Amino acid sequence: MNDDNSGRRLALVVDDDDDIRFLTTIALETTAGWEVVNASDGTEAVAVAAQRRPDVVLLDLMMPGMDGLATTDALRAQPETADVPIILLTAKAAAGGTVPWEGAPISGALTKPFDPMSLAAQVSEILGW
Template sequence: MAAKRVLLIDDNEDNRTLVKFALEMNTDWEVLLASDGVKGVTKAELERPDVILLDVIMPYLNGLEVYEVLKNNLFTCAIPLIFITATTQTKVIAKLENTLATGVIIKPFDPLRLDTQIAKICNWNLESIGKTVV
């Protein structure tokens, strides 16, 4: 089975580095990165990843705006999307959960379990996609 391709759209360089390292250390997934919503939409159209991890609070286009663009785009509308957010506001979490997004991951997350969280949300079997099981 081909390795999964994950696109992370996040304006925070430290978050991008952490997620890329954590996922590539524990899986054979390819992690693609975009530093803002506009670049993320373009990369999603060109690369067609297996899942998109989308930060909510970003400049220019916030996560919900990027979500709307992706879900209304013929090339990206079927890609599963997982919001990643540091907000703990119940209203915001409810709004994210009421979208057609595949899931929501709350920061701070455990980088060593991030692959498991993503796989569970996407209904992927980690053993069949290259995770080292110990």
């Protein structure tokens, strides 16, 4: 858990869509009392994660520039974030049983649109919290 002494979970939400970041932040803060920090792209996410060391990264799969999978690789490559759980937020559904993130070092994936009221519970379930 984040070591800021508050006992609250710290989530990093990474999405190029301002509305998704806002909705996700409000959902996690109000339904679970988590602290949330945001990044609008993969490069920013890698820097913020190294500095803040979140308990979980909720990461959009499809972003311009550094997409979710490239961001995952960058997070795994730096010691400060190598073990941080990553959950992809994606609008991509599995086609023919395969998913673009197959074999990626992630904890799970959630489909957008998601239910804001149950998002924290879904993340907690994936991570066994």
